[in-house]
Each structure stands twice: as C-alpha cells, then as structure tokens.
Amino acid sequence: MKKQVADEQPQFYTRLPVLRAERGISRKELAELAGVHYQTIGYLERGEYSPSLVLALRIAAALAVPLDAVFSLTPFSSMADQLYNTEGEHR
Amino acid sequence: MKKQVADEQPQFYTRLPVLRAERGISRKELAELAGVHYQTIGYLERGEYSPSLVLALRIAAALAVPLDAVFSLTPFSSMADQLYNTEGEHR
DNA sequence: TCTTCATGTAGTAAATATACTACATTCAAC
DNA sequence: GTTGAATGTAGTATATTTACTACATGAAGA
Numbered sequence: 001m002k003k004q005v006a007d008e009q010p011q012f013y014t015r016l017p018v019l020r021a022e023r024g025i026s027r028k029e030l031a032e033l034a035g036v037h038y039q040t041i042g043y044l045e046r047g048e049y050s051p052s053l054v055l056a057l058r059i060a061a062a063l064a065v066p067l068d069a070v071f072s073l074t075p076f077s078s079m080a081d082q083l084y085n086t087e088g089e090h091r
Numbered sequence: 092m093k094k095q096v097a098d099e100q101p102q103f104y105t106r107l108p109v110l111r112a113e114r115g116i117s118r119k120e121l122a123e124l125a126g127v128h129y130q131t132i133g134y135l136e137r138g139e140y141s142p143s144l145v146l147a148l149r150i151a152a153a154l155a156v157p158l159d160a161v162f163s164l165t166p167f168s169s170m171a172d173q174l175y176n177t178e179g180e181h182r
Numbered sequence: 183t184c185t186t187c188a189t190g191t192a193g194t195a196a197a198t199a200t201a202c203t204a205c206a207t208t209c210a211a212c
Numbered sequence: 213g214t215t216g217a218a219t220g221t222a223g224t225a226t227a228t229t230t231a232c233t234a235c236a237t238g239a240a241g242a
Binding site: 039 | 218221229
Binding site: 010012050051052053054055056057058061066067068071072073 | 102103109141142143144145146147148149157158159162163164
C-alpha cells in the first residue's frame with residue numbers, strides 16, 4: 001500500500017526539491033549520500049509518506065544543513081524571500 | 092515486540108531527559124504537549140526505538156527548541172560545557 | 183501506612199516506512 | 213531515432229513505530 005499521506009493534509013513540509021536543486025544532485029545521488037533507496041527520496045518529495053527521524057537527519061546531513069531547514073511542521077517561506085524580502089516575518 | 096533498538100548501537104542521541112528536566116515537566120506532561128501517548132516518550136528516552144520525524148518535530152516544538160537541539164546522529168556535549176567551557180569544539 | 187506520581191516492563195494490534203523490482207514517461211544529447 | 217538519465221507509478225514484503233492496557237516499583241507526602 002502506498003499513498004496514505006498524499007492528497008490528505010500534509011503531515012510535514014519539505015524543502016527537499018529546492019535544496020536538491022541548489023546542490024545540483026539527483027534523487028539517486030542524494031539517496032546514495034543518505035544511504036537509502038532512491039525511490040524513498042521520491043516518496044518523501046511527493047509527500048507520500050513521512051520519514052523516520054534518523055532518515056531525516058541523514059538527509060539533512062547529506063545536504064549539510066540543519067534538519068529544520070529541510071523539514072517542518074509548518075510551511076516554509078521561500079529562501080529567496082527570506083534573503084531578499086525584508087518585510088514581515090519569516091518562517 | 093519491543094527492544095530492537097536498545098542494547099544495540101544507538102541510532103540516535105537525545106537530550107530529551109535533560110530538556111525535560113530543565114522545563115520541569117514529567118513525561119506525561121510532555122506527551123500531552125506533543126499529543127502522544129506518555130509511554131512513547133519513555134520509549135524514546137530509553138532508546139527503545141527511534142521516533143518518526145513528525146513526532147520528533149512535535150516534541151521539539153513542545154520544548155520550544157530546534158529539532159537539532161533535541162535529537163542528533165552524533166553524541167551531544169553537555170549544555171553546561173557548551174555554555175561555560177570554552178576550550179575545544181562543541182557538537 | 184496509604185496514596186499518588188513518575189517511571190519501568192510487558193504484550194498486542196494497527197499503521198506506516200523502507201527496500202526492492204519492474205515498467206512508463208519525458209527530455210536532452212548524440 | 214535511439215540511448216540514457218531523471219522521474220513517476222505500482223505492488224509486495226518486512227520491520228518498526230505508536231497507541232493502548234495492565235501491572236510493578238520507588239519516592240514523596242499527608
């Protein structure tokens with residue numbers, strides 16, 4: 001079975017695709033860095049299920065950012081806005 | 092089944108007991124703040140299994156700290172050392 | 183002592199993460 | 213136009229998380 005999480009309210013938000021794009025690596029490469037199956041990264045990016053803590057930490061480490069920069073319970077603002085748009089709050 | 096994780100190499104490290112002590116709350120209270128069963132907190136503190144990302148994020152939020160302050164793939168140094176002991180590196 | 187609270191232990195049942203295999207699609211490059 | 217890479221979809225099998233219930237223990241206090 002798959003797809004429990006998708007098309008329901010997301011349980012978490014992720015910047016995985018953006019961060020991966022910035023690093024210029026494919027899912028397969030990230031998967032290898034994190035030591036998981038490459039399909040697993042795809043499932044996470046599509047929100048089809050949410051990772052374990054250990055996997056999330058390994059992914060954050062592979063991307064060299066704190067976990068909170070990759071996953072959050074609340075939506076992320078765009079990093080561009082955070083950097084160049086000084087009005088209002090950022091999360 | 093329980094206890095797969097314990098007495099093996101820990102998959103993760105946590106400051107949960109310390110942070111909970113600082114906040115002066117019981118496992119039950121933290122569990123209520125995080126919206127989980129109170130036994131679950133106990134399992135995590137004892138390392139009997141590792142949490143899901145979502146649970147870990149909820150716990151960090153309940154403690155009002157970033158996730159990386161509560162859980163890590165590598166051992167934590169004591170917060171006392173981090174604050175008062177300036178020699179060497181900190182992790 | 184009796185009670186209560188915090189914690190540990192045990193066991194079951196349900197949900198879900200992850201690995202894996204296979205195949206379809208799109209797109210770029212040659 | 214064929215190849216290869218990146219991605220999406222699908223399905224199965226296994227391990228593990230989580231909730232829950234119940235009971236044991238130790239400490240603190242009335």
